[in-house]
Amino acid sequence: MPIENLMEKLVSLCKRRGFIFQSSEIYGGINSCWDYGPLGVELKRNIKQDWWRRMVHLRPDIEGIDASILMHPDVWRSSGHVESFTDPLVDCKNCKQRFKADEIDGDKCPVCGGELTPVRQFNLMFKTFMGPVEEEASVVYLRPETAQGIYVNFLNVLNPSRQKLPFGIAQIGKAFRNEITPSNFIFRTREFEQMEMQYFVKPQEDEEWLEYWKEKRMSWYISLGIKKENLRFHPHTPEELPHYARKAYDIQYHFPFGWKELEGIHDRTDYDLSRHSEYSGKRLSYYDEGTKNHYIPYIVETSAGVNRTLLTILVDAYDEEPERVVLRLHPRVAPIKAAIFPLVKRDGMPEKARKIEELLRPHFNIFYDESGAIGRRYRRQDEAGTPFGITVDSQTMEDDTVTLRERDSMGQVRVKADDLITEIKRRIEA
Numbered sequence: 001m002p003i004e005n006l007m008e009k010l011v012s013l014c015k016r017r018g019f020i021f022q023s024s025e026i027y028g029g030i031n032s033c034w035d036y037g038p039l040g041v042e043l044k045r046n047i048k049q050d051w052w053r054r055m056v057h058l059r060p061d062i063e064g065i066d067a068s069i070l071m072h073p074d075v076w077r078s079s080g081h082v083e084s085f086t087d088p089l090v091d092c093k094n095c096k097q098r099f100k101a102d103e104i105d106g107d108k109c110p111v112c113g114g115e116l117t118p119v120r121q122f123n124l125m126f127k128t129f130m131g132p133v134e135e136e137a138s139v140v141y142l143r144p145e146t147a148q149g150i151y152v153n154f155l156n157v158l159n160p161s162r163q164k165l166p167f168g169i170a171q172i173g174k175a176f177r178n179e180i181t182p183s184n185f186i187f188r189t190r191e192f193e194q195m196e197m198q199y200f201v202k203p204q205e206d207e208e209w210l211e212y213w214k215e216k217r218m219s220w221y222i223s224l225g226i227k228k229e230n231l232r233f234h235p236h237t238p239e240e241l242p243h244y245a246r247k248a249y250d251i252q253y254h255f256p257f258g259w260k261e262l263e264g265i266h267d268r269t270d271y272d273l274s275r276h277s278e279y280s281g282k283r284l285s286y287y288d289e290g291t292k293n294h295y296i297p298y299i300v301e302t303s304a305g306v307n308r309t310l311l312t313i314l315v316d317a318y319d320e321e322p323e324r325v326v327l328r329l330h331p332r333v334a335p336i337k338a339a340i341f342p343l344v345k346r347d348g349m350p351e352k353a354r355k356i357e358e359l360l361r362p363h364f365n366i367f368y369d370e371s372g373a374i375g376r377r378y379r380r381q382d383e384a385g386t387p388f389g390i391t392v393d394s395q396t397m398e399d400d401t402v403t404l405r406e407r408d409s410m411g412q413v414r415v416k417a418d419d420l421i422t423e424i425k426r427r428i429e430a
């Protein structure tokens, strides 16, 4: 059964437990900007680390890079962003609110019924100035996607890595879009992070790699514990296709506010490398030793949002039971892996629990808590998504075993303190 007012509850839990705060809150906040607190930053890092591990470390065919956010402004002319990275905008003449024209029905303001201005195209790139003079010649853009940093470095990565087609380049980093209607908590914001991978393939092999990557990417979300029934592919219709793509799929998630894009997988053909070759005068081609000729590779892109993945994970994990709220986060991404509790604050139990904490800390992010009733301490961790609770009790003082409690089932087993590292590792990887 769907949980009522899930988004409101989640926003409040995120604030209360230190996942996500409104940016500059003491000044009244700033629209669509969010800060990640102690638990939020861990969750975000874990998502990025897992993506990097699977997309780069476990794959001999993919290299990583970290390009700068500010790039030569010609990059955005070649890529087509200056000309066509726009949204259709309308204003209400009466209440002055702004809307994306393709998101409203009819020709009246959806808020007050007022008259709307004609549609005009609004470029989503943030502009700023490089250096002390604010003039047209010094305009630079905050990148609206990380992908271009990969295309312009194609040869820089190809040469030292000596990769052969097909191979990929991956990057995680911030991107900025001056969205007309940021909304739904962290779903659509003006500053966000992307995890993008560009896979360079032989021209006639793009379709087959598109199919490969769409399945691969879907399986990542499932491996993070996201429920299969809340995920689906959405093939782009010809009208939905972006200017650079021949064929594309979105991976969508069933949010409380509808089915929405989580990741885009695009067959970009040779569009990007051809455009950059043309505009820069440097031929971004590949020498095929088999056929002994030079050609421009095709690109299959997987483009995911870090923040959107984080929101998806939280929405999917949130659950309510009569006695508790529980975030059923996959142990791989959970901010805190285990919490350690002395049952009572005497009889040497806190000292023993501190010893176990010291033992585990080099391996996992750990939380120690000795205050309040044990049931209450468990529930606080359930709400933070901590998968394991370790309790030191009177038996521990005799035989050096502890109880290991599992968050979802609340099942408890006795484990030797010395076996905790192996046992927790095994369960995280299971």
Ligand code: ATP
Residues within 6 Å of the ligand: 145, 177, 179, 186, 187, 188, 189, 190, 191, 192, 193, 194, 261, 262, 263, 264, 303, 304, 305, 306, 307, 308, 309
């Ligand atoms: P939308 O149609 O929702 O604006 P898009 O099709 O423009 O998205 P892409 O350019 O394909 O999105 O971006 C790839 C991914 O980057 C998205 O799937 C999403 O996860 C993330 N992303 C894009 N824009 C935003 C944003 N404003 N806020 C948060 N994440 C974003």
